[in-house]
Amino acid sequence: MHKEHYARFRDISVSERILNTVFLLTIGMGYLMALANMYYTHEGLDGKPGLSIEDVVISYHGSSNQTRLGTAINGIMKNNLRNASDKDVIMQWIQKGADEEGYQDKIQAILERDCVFCHTPSINPSLPDLTQYSTVSEVAHAGGATLPTLVRVSHIHLFGIAFILFFIGKIFLLCDMNVHVKRVAVVIPFIAMLLDVVSWFITKTTPSFAYVVVYSGALMGLSMGLQILLSIYQMWFYSRKKPDC
Numbered sequence: 001m002h003k004e005h006y007a008r009f010r011d012i013s014v015s016e017r018i019l020n021t022v023f024l025l026t027i028g029m030g031y032l033m034a035l036a037n038m039y040y041t042h043e044g045l046d047g048k049p050g051l052s053i054e055d056v057v058i059s060y061h062g063s064s065n066q067t068r069l070g071t072a073i074n075g076i077m078k079n080n081l082r083n084a085s086d087k088d089v090i091m092q093w094i095q096k097g098a099d100e101e102g103y104q105d106k107i108q109a110i111l112e113r114d115c116v117f118c119h120t121p122s123i124n125p126s127l128p129d130l131t132q133y134s135t136v137s138e139v140a141h142a143g144g145a146t147l148p149t150l151v152r153v154s155h156i157h158l159f160g161i162a163f164i165l166f167f168i169g170k171i172f173l174l175c176d177m178n179v180h181v182k183r184v185a186v187v188i189p190f191i192a193m194l195l196d197v198v199s200w201f202i203t204k205t206t207p208s209f210a211y212v213v214v215y216s217g218a219l220m221g222l223s224m225g226l227q228i229l230l231s232i233y234q235m236w237f238y239s240r241k242k243p244d245c
Contacts (some may be wrong), residue, residue, distance in 0.1 A: 009231075024231060025228075041126060056203070060145050060203040060210065061204055081114050089106055093106065098140035098141060129149075172185065196216040196217050
């Protein structure tokens, strides 16, 4: 019987290899930048330097004794305030109940000057929106990410990452390896991504699920990274004779 032959890296042209390689390298670099952005977005929320499980809990579940805005200006965002005294102004406003009148009198001008350049949905949808009182109020009171925020970030995350994983997987399928291993490998990052997003919502009510957020995100990154590295290796450094069929 005739054995069907599927395309492998040895079957594609040098031009296709170059295109695939620059795409994979660019995606890999972009993912590293995404990790750096995630680190600087979440680290220090617990008032301590570095990224910890407690920072993840505060991001999604909230803190029992501190608001997200309070932890941010006492930690990672403190140096972004042009005047050191503005931190005390914001903290006093939070402690007094974070009312709309106080926001319009004192807080709005500070945030517009020092914060909204980054904290605008159209620029960075993963960061809290500090452009209006209704959204500032969400982070000025106790609690983690709101449900509308999680929905907005998750739908962008799912659409964007799914396309990236699809194209990386399409290239990875050209690798010469055990077909069953390959089938499992292309599915793992999708499962990890879905688990990661679902765990955001669960962590909002169950703080211990913050560990799932970390582990599923790490699994997606590692599996995607292995696909990129193996694809580049087999495109340029791996050779195997074509079968006779």
